[in-house]
Amino acid sequence: MANCEFTALTDQELVGLVQLEDNKAAFSELYNRYWEPLINLAGKRTLSLSMAEEIVQDVFVDFYLRRKEIQLKHSLVAYLKTAIKFQVFKTYRAQKIQDKYIETVSHLGQASPIQPDSMLEAKQIHAEIVQITEKMPPTCKQVFLLSRFEKRSNQDIAEQLNISVAMVRKHITKSMNMMRAEINEHQMDIFYLMLLLYSHKN
Incomplete structure (x- = not known):
């Protein structure tokens, strides 16, 4: 199927191609279709464009890695919006943990890095x-x-x-x-x- 034909497919059809055939062109179409509104959504919650872009990237990486097991109860849009909200929470939680860690080790005279647990x-x-x-x-x-x-x-x-x-x-x-x-x-x-x-x- 030519790449230009993917733009005419529904979200459900594209998701099916991603899940059943590991079709990366279908995944790319989904990403191009929704990355901008999702960045706007994440940006309203984080007030940071760079953080919003990273959150959207993490959501799509997670979707691709778990593509075989994901079952959409409603629409893809609903799933992605919920995933964005959850990832925003995880990002803030990881940042708080990292900030607390840095604060603690600074008192101890240490400088060991910490890795967030997401992605x-x-x-x-x-x-x-x-x-x-x-x-x-x-x-x-x-x-x-x-x-x-x-x-x-x-x-x-x-x-x-x-x-x-x-x-x-x-x-x-x-x-x-x-x-x-x-x-x-x-x-x-x-x-x-x-x-x-x-x-x-x-």
């Missing part, structure tokens, strides 16, 4: 992605970070680095190949998903 595996892979970027050539690394972490368009990156858009695409392709070569095979589903979520605006 741990995805965040570990995120850290691995950052480590792999350190092995990239300077321009390739700069393009990758601007594209995937700052969500800059190819045109913006080309103008900032004074290179062509074609060269930007070449560096992105090279960086993706490096990532795929080093990410463990059993983590590829999450790796693909994180790259999809980072690059959806380009």
Whole structure:
């Protein structure tokens, strides 16, 4: 099925393709269809765009990882809105725990980090992605970070680095190949998903 045909499908049909066929194009359509209203919803509760974007990403990562077991009692929209509310609560709870921990260890003269308990595996892979970027050539690394972490368009990156858009695409392709070569095979589903979520605006 061509990608353009997915826009004509209902949420229920797209969810079916994701659950039964692991169809990533169907998942991408769902994400593109709802990421903006969900960020607006999360943003009203957090008053932070960066936090809202991370919450929406976590919700979609969780949905994809649990796609086989999720049973929608109502609509997909209702499920996603409920998931956003729950993730907002988890984010604030994790932040409070981290703040309390930092406050405690500061009195003890320690500086050990703490890991939130939500989306741990995805965040570990995120850290691995950052480590792999350190092995990239300077321009390739700069393009990758601007594209995937700052969500800059190819045109913006080309103008900032004074290179062509074609060269930007070449560096992105090279960086993706490096990532795929080093990410463990059993983590590829999450790796693909994180790259999809980072690059959806380009």
